[in-house]
Amino acid sequence: MESDCPIDAELRSEISALLIPPSPAQVDEYLDELIKSSNRHCHGIKVKQNGELGKGVYADLGFKEGELLLKDQMLVGLQHSSNKIDCLVCSFCFRFIGSVELQIGRRLYLQELGVSASQGCCQTDYSSEDEDSRDSGPSSSSCKEKVPLPKGFAESLMKGGLKLPYSDKFPLPPAVLCHGGCGEAYYLQVVSREALVKFIQHANDTNDIFLLAAKAVSSSILKYRKLKVAHSEEQENKPNVSGIPYPSLLLEAWKPMSVGHKRRWWDCIALPFDVESSDEVAFRMQIRELAFTSLQLLKAAIFDEECKSLFSLDIYGHIIGMFELNNLDLVVASPVEDYFLYIDDLPYPKRKKLRRLHDHFWMLLATTMQFVAKSCMNHSCSPNAKAFKREEDRDGQATIIALKPISKGEEVTISYVDEDLPFEERQALLADYGFKCRCPKCLEEEP
Numbered sequence: 001m002e003s004d005c006p007i008d009a010e011l012r013s014e015i016s017a018l019l020i021p022p023s024p025a026q027v028d029e030y031l032d033e034l035i036k037s038s039n040r041h042c043h044g045i046k047v048k049q050n051g052e053l054g055k056g057v058y059a060d061l062g063f064k065e066g067e068l069l070l071k072d073q074m075l076v077g078l079q080h081s082s083n084k085i086d087c088l089v090c091s092f093c094f095r096f097i098g099s100v101e102l103q104i105g106r107r108l109y110l111q112e113l114g115v116s117a118s119q120g121c122c123q124t125d126y127s128s129e130d131e132d133s134r135d136s137g138p139s140s141s142s143c144k145e146k147v148p149l150p151k152g153f154a155e156s157l158m159k160g161g162l163k164l165p166y167s168d169k170f171p172l173p174p175a176v177l178c179h180g181g182c183g184e185a186y187y188l189q190v191v192s193r194e195a196l197v198k199f200i201q202h203a204n205d206t207n208d209i210f211l212l213a214a215k216a217v218s219s220s221i222l223k224y225r226k227l228k229v230a231h232s233e234e235q236e237n238k239p240n241v242s243g244i245p246y247p248s249l250l251l252e253a254w255k256p257m258s259v260g261h262k263r264r265w266w267d268c269i270a271l272p273f274d275v276e277s278s279d280e281v282a283f284r285m286q287i288r289e290l291a292f293t294s295l296q297l298l299k300a301a302i303f304d305e306e307c308k309s310l311f312s313l314d315i316y317g318h319i320i321g322m323f324e325l326n327n328l329d330l331v332v333a334s335p336v337e338d339y340f341l342y343i344d345d346l347p348y349p350k351r352k353k354l355r356r357l358h359d360h361f362w363m364l365l366a367t368t369m370q371f372v373a374k375s376c377m378n379h380s381c382s383p384n385a386k387a388f389k390r391e392e393d394r395d396g397q398a399t400i401i402a403l404k405p406i407s408k409g410e411e412v413t414i415s416y417v418d419e420d421l422p423f424e425e426r427q428a429l430l431a432d433y434g435f436k437c438r439c440p441k442c443l444e445e446e447p
């Protein structure tokens with residue numbers, strides 16, 4: 001049975017106003033503003049129509065390899081749930097937090113508890129081999145057998161009872177937990193903590209795309225509230241000027257989303273390979289039901305009467321659809337990895353002491369996250385640019401850096417997937433974004 005969302009019926013016209021696609025002129029104006037606005041750093045790029053692929057980003061200057069093309073706030077970003085086991089990062093700016101000891105201790109502690117999400121970590125406990133002989137090689141970043149660590153070691157590291165040598169060379173910002181106690185740091189004022197926990201649990205069990213959607217809803221509400229405060233202050237200063245009605249403020253707060261969304265999630269999601277085309281209607285209905293369940297949980301957690309239309313299923317479906325079609329994965333370099341590289345470069349006797357720990361912790365730690373960029377760069381399997389999140393990119397900013405020299409007039413492209421995968425795998429992943437790639441590499445490799 002198809003579930004009907006009462007808010008969709010009640011606020012039909014407000015919801016339609018939010019979902020009206022912006023005109024091409026409005027989109028151009030929005031993107032122009034994005035590129036020119038003074039607090040962003042976009043040098044020499046512009047958005048133009050690309051005959052076959054709609055809009056694209058083009059270089060207006062020549063760029064050298066490694067040069068910054070664009071620096072911008074992410075629309076929304078989220079650390080992958082599985083990666084939360086490996087690294088503790090700020091939910092807003094995604095920088096590693098706490099200390100090297102906390103990062104390592106927490107990871108080892110979870111490993112001891114049998115919680116593991118990292119790929120490729122050694123599972124073998126061992127050993128009779130002489131430690132000195134194992135320590136003679138120049139690098140320890142390969143899969144090694146492990147000497148058990150002393151009991152309570154991980155916990156002491158985690159709780160600050162133990163300090164590792166040289167870790168003060170890698171200071172990290174302190175960790176502050178969300179006062180709401182939800183375990184997820186970046187949600188606005190919560191109506192019910194239990195409901196929020198249920199919402200997160202449901203997203204973790206089904207699809208973490210709902211967490212991104214929740215961030216999009218909550219950031220629109222926060223933006224609306226900020227606009228409302230600014231607007232009231234203006235009214236106090238100029239009481240004779242007639243005020244902007246609140247629905248217009250909501251439209252303004254929703255603007256960044258309005259440029260990005262295209263289709264509802266259940267309409268645009270690619271049919272999984274194990275679903276017969278005769279079952280397609282039932283499959284899409286199931287996806288809609290899943291979104292409806294998630295929306296009810298979110299509504300119980302963070303509902304705001306003035307932004308009621310944001311809790312309609314139609315809006316929720318469009319937000320998730322935007323993530324389904326536009327998500328990008330990003331890797332954030334880890335200071336813990338830098339710490340171990342530093343240790344590896346120490347002369348032999350100093351390095352030896354820390355070797356056992358490194359054997360337990362050889363895997364590269366990186367935050368992986370998904371985000372939606374606000375620009376409209378097209379995909380290429382042989383891209384000339386890449387999204388990065390560098391240590392200096394605070395406040396949730398990400399950058400696009402040139403991977404090779406780019407000449408004036410050339411299109412700037414990034415890869416939405418791992419471009420080193422074979423042709424068929426790339427095409428299968430890109431089908432989830434709703435298109436068949438026609439980049440020069442694919443045209444050349446197509447059987």
Ligand SMILES: C[S@@+](CC[C@H](N)C(=O)[O-])C[C@H]1O[C@@H](n2cnc3c(N)ncnc32)[C@H](O)[C@@H]1O
Pocket residue numbers: 053054055056325326375376377378379380433434435436437438439
């Ligand atoms: C983030 S948008 C990029 C901007 C887009 N061209 C526009 O006009 O809004 C991604 C969409 O662009 C199109 N696209 C991007 N790269 C492509 C490629 N290599 N081959 C075919 N279509 C592509 C697809 O329709 C895809 O869903």
